[in-house]
Amino acid sequence: MRRLKLFAALALAGAATGACAPHPIVARDPVPAPSPDEAYDCTTKPFVLNAYYTGCEPRLRERRTVLQSKG
Numbered sequence: 001m002r003r004l005k006l007f008a009a010l011a012l013a014g015a016a017t018g019a020c021a022p023h024p025i026v027a028r029d030p031v032p033a034p035s036p037d038e039a040y041d042c043t044t045k046p047f048v049l050n051a052y053y054t055g056c057e058p059r060l061r062e063r064r065t066v067l068q069s070k071g
Helices: 002-018
Strands: 038-046 052-060
Antiparallel strands (some): 038 052
16 A cells, blocks of 8 residues: 555656646746836826826936945
């Protein structure tokens, strides 16, 4: 009886691994992420029935200054 359970467990484990796709599907966002230089100014205004109106305008961010020192 013990060998039968072991055989059944091995068969189920083999079936579970065999059901996986050889090349897993990876979901990707169709819209690429914005670059670090892009930023948005957003405003939110109240609207009728507890709703809100949001408007965003793109703007360019200033470059970061990196200070390096020898020492």
